[in-house]
Amino acid sequence: MSSSKRVADSTVRRLSLYLSFLEELEQTGASTVSSDMLARLGGTTSAQVRKDLSIFGSFGKRGLGYDVEELTSKLRGILGLEQSWRVCVVGAGKLGLALAQYPGFAEKGFHVAAVYDAAPARIGTKWDSLTVRDARDLAGDASAEHFDIGVIAVPSEAAQSVADQLVAAGIHAIMNFAPVQIIVPPDVVTRTVNMALEFEALSFALANWSR
Amino acid sequence: MSSSKRVADSTVRRLSLYLSFLEELEQTGASTVSSDMLARLGGTTSAQVRKDLSIFGSFGKRGLGYDVEELTSKLRGILGLEQSWRVCVVGAGKLGLALAQYPGFAEKGFHVAAVYDAAPARIGTKWDSLTVRDARDLAGDASAEHFDIGVIAVPSEAAQSVADQLVAAGIHAIMNFAPVQIIVPPDVVTRTVNMALEFEALSFALANWSR
DNA sequence: GGATGTGAATGTCTTCACAGCT
């Protein structure tokens, strides 16, 4: 329960995966699921599944497994998906657009409340119900609109400066899509999704295929 | 050299990061760099940097550090970025489009050679110099065009089936952007970029902020 | 019987600290 132990990143990722399987299972009408089943779907071991879940409590019944509906809801709670988060996207290029419009995003409770850009040509553009705002208004808007998550979808050169603005605006969680490392104060959480990095990892694997 | 030791994923990611810093440094004209400098830029420790590099050889000079140009080229070699890889993208939606057109992609040696889609409405569409092909031609084209990397940019439901087709076409490296786990034979490398997962990790951090 | 929850053992990655080269 909101324990003080630091939870490993890999654990959180797996919990997310388990949740997505559980949501599929719910559709099929399955009422119960074993750690072994979840492990198979997620490419881990049953022991791993049980360890992951045991960090947060005892959700299963020995001899039976886990109740699909109950575990789903527990995981949603743990991952903070019961509530809806207010997201502001900075950078109204292709990526920003894709994010703001991606439907699976809103479904999971990530509500894109605003989009900002610095380029005059983009400011004022309408996307569905959103109008691209002037990036300079970010700090002012933030206090009233209380954004939870800031998304950086600008070119590398501008990324750190945007991060600084987001932090100054009181945002404590940043998702960074620019392929650079971002520096933030310790009370701000950052994740960087760096596609170049991912492709280079594939390249490495191919180049060293000879093992 | 091309040793048989398994290299940790986290190490490969950091090598990628170091490389991108080195490329920046080259611009500034710096001729030498210390592990401590690289560590600062990449958010690790100097010991970590040295360990990472030492897996592949001794590239530095004691008392001096690393030669920027030399290390850059070594890392390119290790990551397989000296050669250019032939990429085929399956799924001509927003994401596929963004990838095919992203300039930094070609710069790094990832050459998008073909784009496929199953929807008749999209087949034949032209993007720059690329024409969207019929997904059913994938297997046939592959033998002649020798794709190195396949990119899955289709909805979840279709992802596994596309993966199977890529594998059947003789492709050994797959980058998956669908938010599902993909199953492939052991001689095929996969990486999944799952944005939902990343956002849920942020959500988790926010929800457990109370530490 | 069947499957969970969990200490103990194992394995993997990171950090320390220092010898050794320039």
Place this chain on the structure above:
DNA sequence: AGCTGTGAAGACATTCACATCC
């Protein structure tokens, strides 16, 4: 003196294996 390269120690994550409960 300065900074690398690396064995040893430490921290962390995963797997084993079994007592425990349905």
